[in-house]
Amino acid sequence: MPALSLDIRTETLRLAAPFRISGYVFETSDVVVVTLSDGEHRGRGEASGVYYTGDDVPAMVAALEAARPAIEAGPGRQELRGLLPPGGARNAVDCALWELEAARAGLPVWQLAGLQSPRPLRTTFTLGAGSPATMAEGARRYAEARSIKIKLTGELDLDIERVRAIRAARPDAWLGVDGNQGFAIGQLDALVAAMQALGVSLIEQPIARGREADLQGYRSPIPIAGDESILSLADVAGAVGRFDVINIKLDKCGGLTEGLMMAEEARRLGLGVMVGNMVGTSLAMAPAFVLGQLCDLVDLDGPTFLTRDCSPAVDYRDGDIWAGPEVWGGAPAKVA
Numbered sequence: 001m002p003a004l005s006l007d008i009r010t011e012t013l014r015l016a017a018p019f020r021i022s023g024y025v026f027e028t029s030d031v032v033v034v035t036l037s038d039g040e041h042r043g044r045g046e047a048s049g050v051y052y053t054g055d056d057v058p059a060m061v062a063a064l065e066a067a068r069p070a071i072e073a074g075p076g077r078q079e080l081r082g083l084l085p086p087g088g089a090r091n092a093v094d095c096a097l098w099e100l101e102a103a104r105a106g107l108p109v110w111q112l113a114g115l116q117s118p119r120p121l122r123t124t125f126t127l128g129a130g131s132p133a134t135m136a137e138g139a140r141r142y143a144e145a146r147s148i149k150i151k152l153t154g155e156l157d158l159d160i161e162r163v164r165a166i167r168a169a170r171p172d173a174w175l176g177v178d179g180n181q182g183f184a185i186g187q188l189d190a191l192v193a194a195m196q197a198l199g200v201s202l203i204e205q206p207i208a209r210g211r212e213a214d215l216q217g218y219r220s221p222i223p224i225a226g227d228e229s230i231l232s233l234a235d236v237a238g239a240v241g242r243f244d245v246i247n248i249k250l251d252k253c254g255g256l257t258e259g260l261m262m263a264e265e266a267r268r269l270g271l272g273v274m275v276g277n278m279v280g281t282s283l284a285m286a287p288a289f290v291l292g293q294l295c296d297l298v299d300l301d302g303p304t305f306l307t308r309d310c311s312p313a314v315d316y317r318d319g320d321i322w323a324g325p326e327v328w329g330g331a332p333a334k335v336a
């Protein structure tokens with residue numbers, strides 16, 4: 001592959017309102033945007049990194065600069081997996097390589113990936129943790145949302161009240177909850193029973209990353225998804241017997257190449273597959289949208305929290321997300 005030029009840009013994304021999950025409240029999220037060009041075509045990738053592994057913008061930029069000569073030599077995507085570890089830096093470069101390959105080939109990324117023509121995907125829209133009344137109002141305001149993801153904080157009684165209020169406000173909606181590591185295993189039976197009574201369909205990462213053994217053999221009537229516990233392909237086999245679903249995020253695993261490999265491995269092992277996001281603009285959602293074509297569950301709502309998205313942007317309509325070819329990886333992108 002001919003030599004490439006690597007451009008690295010950082011950006012602070014501003015959320016329209018503070019967002020709370022278990023243990024965190026945040027109003028901004030910093031991202032890295034990588035552009036690769038061969039002089040005629042270009043490819044782009046955006047990454048947030050992984051806040052709970054220290055994979056922040058300084059770490060991503062340092063990793064990219066250290067690997068600059070190897071990246072500008074134009075590695076293949078499998079070769080890239082040996083150059084950078086799973087994480088945001090590899091995610092940004094991997095997605096840029098995909099879009100560059102698509103531009104050179106004059107084919108959309110989904111076709112290069114061997115997938116069927118993409119369809120709009122039902123996505124969850126996430127409610128940050130707040131009072132039961134505030135979250136119920138938020139669920140009502142998510143009028144177009146058909147699927148709602150609810151952030152819980154591990155305060156079991158309050159969490160049950162939150163979900164009860166949301167269910168009362170939205171008897172029609174698919175509901176999932178995300179503990180973001182907030183519960184102890186001793187709370188799980190009560191959480192599962194209460195969620196089952198409220199018609200909740202998914203429980204995401206209830207316990208801490210590193211405590212996965214506590215879930216060994218745990219039988220839940222509601223599928224349990226691993227998020228913080230499942231970073232990359234190396235973690236998928238260990239999910240069997242502990243999680244029912246894996247939440248794949250390109251920022252965790254290092255891009256679309258590894259994400260597609262994780263989805264294939266999860267299917268082989270009989271696990272459900274979900275794609276999620278770590279905040280981001282439509283430039284980050286579009287590659288995940290390609291992976292989402294293979295998933296049982298989609299959580300690609302990052303741009304809906306931002307004061308400003310990129311343009312062109314993904315479209316949210318009737319509870320679905322659609323990433324047109326103009327957003328990323330579709331039309332043959334000539335260097336401007």
Ligand SMILES: CC(C)C[C@H](N)C(=O)N[C@@H](CCOc1cc(O)cc2c1C(=O)N[C@@H]2C)C(=O)O
Pocket residue numbers: 019021024025026029048051126149178180227276277278279280299300301302305
């Ligand atoms: C607001 C998110 C994009 C909503 C999304 N559906 C979601 O729940 N994603 C993650 C949680 C993402 O939380 C983040 C992302 C981030 O880029 C930085 C931070 C956090 C966080 O909670 N604290 C840091 C600042 C999920 O758990 O599925």
Ligand SMILES: [Mg+2]
Pocket residue numbers: 178180204205227228247276
């Ligand atoms: Mg999660």
